[in-house]
Structure formats: structure tokens, C-alpha cells
Amino acid sequence: MKDDIERVLIDEEVIEKRLDAIAAKVERDFPEGTLLVIILLKGALVFAADLLRRVSRQLEIECLNVASYHGGTDSSGRVDFLDRGFPEVKGRHILLLDDILDTGRTLHAVKARLAEAGAAAVHTAVLLAKDKIRDEEVSVDYVGFRIGDEFVVGYGLDYQGRYRNLPYVGVLKESVVGK
Ligand code: IMP
Numbered sequence: 001m002k003d004d005i006e007r008v009l010i011d012e013e014v015i016e017k018r019l020d021a022i023a024a025k026v027e028r029d030f031p032e033g034t035l036l037v038i039i040l041l042k043g044a045l046v047f048a049a050d051l052l053r054r055v056s057r058q059l060e061i062e063c064l065n066v067a068s069y070h071g072g073t074d075s076s077g078r079v080d081f082l083d084r085g086f087p088e089v090k091g092r093h094i095l096l097l098d099d100i101l102d103t104g105r106t107l108h109a110v111k112a113r114l115a116e117a118g119a120a121a122v123h124t125a126v127l128l129a130k131d132k133i134r135d136e137e138v139s140v141d142y143v144g145f146r147i148g149d150e151f152v153v154g155y156g157l158d159y160q161g162r163y164r165n166l167p168y169v170g171v172l173k174e175s176v177v178g179k
């Protein structure tokens with residue numbers, strides 16, 4: 001698996017330090033009371049596991065499975081909610097976690113849905129944000145790292161379902177992506 005990586009963009013230690021800082025900020029920003037964390041599957045799993053263990057607050061966890069269809073697959077840029085149910089969010093203070101902010105469609109759609117369902121407040125955290133013009137402008141409260149507009153894997157992010165378990169964020173070799 002590691003042989004498929006062209007270069008490491010953000011290594012494990014750097015990520016861990018950044019998560020300490022984000023967790024401290026989350027603890028300061030949220031009002032007293034139990035926080036509801038919503039993890040967007042599957043990409044935010046690793047980020048969430050490492051971040052939440054640093055947050056010293058009462059919290060509950062829900063997961064949402066969404067799929068976004070970009071460019072080639074569906075030009076309408078639809079975001080589908082794949083779960084049968086939707087968590088009870090009315091009146092809750094929510095921390096929404098995703099792996100990466102790319103076109104902005106996913107977070108835009110999920111935030112709209114949470115607002116519609118009566119969430120009291122939604123804060124958003126992403127491990128990565130691509131530096132690009134987004135299809136949907138969406139404000140994010142905590143960004144781990146800003147990166148260029150290139151395809152990355154690892155630390156939860158996949159290419160064709162794989163590489164999520166790499167402990168760092170990296171760029172794949174062209175020979176792997178071309179296959
Ligand atoms: P959106 O385009 O902002 O809606 O991002 C949707 C999803 O695309 C993210 O949650 C990721 O799962 C996926 N994605 C976007 N960019 C990358 C990348 O560079 N590597 C792996 N997955 C990505």
C-alpha cells in the first residue's frame with residue numbers, strides 16, 4: 001500500500017498536533033451541556049476517532065452515510081442520504097465532521113438538512129479543505145489543513161474504497177490512479 005504513495009503531504013505527527021489544537025478550540029467554543037457529534041461516513045471515521053478522544057466533554061455520536069455525485073457521474077451535483085433514519089437533532093448543538101471540503105456540496109446539503117430538522121446550532125470541522133472555488137459556498141468552523149486542489153488519500157480518505165487506513169495524508173502515484 002505504501003509503495004503506491006508518491007509523496008506524503010501531511011504526516012501523522014503534524015496531524016496529531018493539529019487535532020490537539022482543534023479539540024481545545026471545540027471545548028472552548030461549545031456551550032455547557034452535551035454535544036451531538038455527527039460523523040459523515042466513511043471518510044471522517046479516522047479523523048473523528050482521533051479528534052473526539054481529545055475532546056474532554058460529554059458528547060453523543062451519530063453517523064450519517066451520504067453519497068455525492070460529482071461532475072462525470074451526475075452534473076446536477078446531487079447529495080443522497082443513504083440512511084433509513086435521520087438522527088433526532090431538534091434543539092441540539094451539533095459538531096459535524098467530514099474528511100475534506102472539496103466542492104462544498106456535501107456539507108452544504110447536510111447543514112441544510114440539519115437546519116431543517118431543527119438543530120439549535122451546527123459547527124463544522126473538516127480535516128482538509130481544498131483551495132479552490134466551490135460549487136456551494138459553505139462556512140466551516142474548524143479546518144485541519146488547507147491543501148491545493150489535488151486528489152489525496154489516507155487518514156480516512158479513499159481512492160476506490162482503499163487507502164483509508166494510511167496514517168498520513170498523501171498523494172498517489174500516477175501509475176496507480178491510471179490503472
Ligand atoms: P464535496 O465535493 O465537498 O461535497 O466533498 C465530497 C466528498 O468527496 C468528500 O467527503 C470526500 O469523501 C470526497 N473527496 C473529495 N476530494 C477528495 C480527495 O482528494 N480524496 C478523496 N476523497 C475526496
Ligand code: MG
Nearest residue numbers: 041042043158
Ligand atoms: Mg468519500
